[in-house]
Amino acid sequence: MKKVMVSLIAVLATVGTSMAAETCNGGCKPKRHRVIYVSAHDPETMYGDAVYDTTVLSGDGSSSSQAVYQELALQPVRIEPANWYVGGRLSLHMLNWKNKYRATPDSDQLNKEFDHDDYTFEPLFGGGIFAGYHFGESWRGDAEFGYITRFSDSDNGFTFKLSTPYILANAYYNIHNGLYIGAGLGLAFPRMSMDWAYFVQNSGAKTATSFMGGLSLGYEHYLSDVVAIDFRYRFAGFMGPKLTRGVSQTDPSRPYDYLESIETKIGFIMDNSFSIGIRYEF
Numbered sequence: 001m002k003k004v005m006v007s008l009i010a011v012l013a014t015v016g017t018s019m020a021a022e023t024c025n026g027g028c029k030p031k032r033h034r035v036i037y038v039s040a041h042d043p044e045t046m047y048g049d050a051v052y053d054t055t056v057l058s059g060d061g062s063s064s065s066q067a068v069y070q071e072l073a074l075q076p077v078r079i080e081p082a083n084w085y086v087g088g089r090l091s092l093h094m095l096n097w098k099n100k101y102r103a104t105p106d107s108d109q110l111n112k113e114f115d116h117d118d119y120t121f122e123p124l125f126g127g128g129i130f131a132g133y134h135f136g137e138s139w140r141g142d143a144e145f146g147y148i149t150r151f152s153d154s155d156n157g158f159t160f161k162l163s164t165p166y167i168l169a170n171a172y173y174n175i176h177n178g179l180y181i182g183a184g185l186g187l188a189f190p191r192m193s194m195d196w197a198y199f200v201q202n203s204g205a206k207t208a209t210s211f212m213g214g215l216s217l218g219y220e221h222y223l224s225d226v227v228a229i230d231f232r233y234r235f236a237g238f239m240g241p242k243l244t245r246g247v248s249q250t251d252p253s254r255p256y257d258y259l260e261s262i263e264t265k266i267g268f269i270m271d272n273s274f275s276i277g278i279r280y281e282f
Contacts, residue, residue: 082226083134085142087279089232091126093148095119097240097269099160104260117153117160125149126273130170134281138174143167144184148271159195160264162240164188166212178220180230188212188238194264200246208241214271226281234273240266 099117126149132142150163168186175181193205214236222228247259 081134082281084132085134085140085279085281086129086131087277088129089127089144089146089275089277091128091146091273091275093124093126094121094272095124095148095151095269096121096272098267100265100267102263102265104263117155119151119153121272122151124151126275130277130279132170139172140174141169141171144170144186157197161193161195162190162266164190164238164269166238168212168214170216172216172218174220180218180220182216182218182232182234184212184214184216184234184236186212190238190240190266190269192241192243192264192266194243194245194262196245196262198247198259199262200248204243204245206241206243208239210239212236212238227278228281229276229278232273232275232277234271234275236271236273238269238271240269242266 097119099119101116126147128144128146130142130144132140134140144167146166146168148164148166150161152159152161154160166186166188168184170182170184172180172182188210189207190210191205191207195204214234216232216234218230218232220228220230242263242265244261244263246261
């Protein structure tokens with residue numbers, strides 16, 4: 001049995017050495033393989049080595065230490081490409097957008113005071129999961145399900161919140177030695193809410209559906225034959241929602257008492273994100 005184990009280890013070592021010795025020009029990925037099985041049960045189609053079994057059972061069930069020579073075969077290792085993969089990602093998003101406000105009935109004083117808010121490179125964490133397939137040594141594609149965490153801003157009792165789930169179909173091309181470029185297209189579902197003491201007490205949230213697209217540049221590194229990490233920068237963008245909330249008439253002493261509603265409209269949201277991901281190939 002010891003010789004069988006030694007032979008098995010030798011075969012695996014030979015395969016591993018051969019895979020590690022491969023060179024990769026033009027950005028291909030040399031390590032994308034997996035061992036399917038190793039067995040020892042069909043001598044007609046396999047090769048093996050001679051071993052000695054020092055335990056022999058007699059007819060009455062007792063054992064002896066007679067050495068018996070037998071041929072035990074070892075099946076060659078079968079190797080197949082690991083084309084499918086799954087993984088996860090953690091990200092830092094730097095968002096840029098503008099909130100435009102409009103009050104009704106139209107008021108010059110109020111519309112000047114609540115004209116707009118500019119948000120520039122607001123940092124938000126995010127994350128997601130993905131699943132994909134290698135279409136060749138240099139091309140791969142995946143579906144990514146992600147979430148950008150909630151942004152919150154309060155000013156003079158007025159609170160604004162924004163969070164964004166999204167789904168993207170991505171395609172990547174490995175340029176050289178792990179450096180890759182990519183593009184993605186899909187949908188974003190930004191959810192906005194506004195809260196203020198003088199809003200009518202109804203639902204203060206709105207979820208929009210917007211096309212989302214992005215371009216990415218990254219680098220991947222293999223920790224093993226089937227596990228890789230990558231670092232990615234992506235520039236993406238999508239449109240935000242519009243929400244109108246009615247204003248209550250409960251406090252005549254306030255200068256806002258004559259208002260009927262306030263509308264908040266978010267335009268284009270620009271997303272610069274930096275992320276680290278890990279994937280397992282099978």
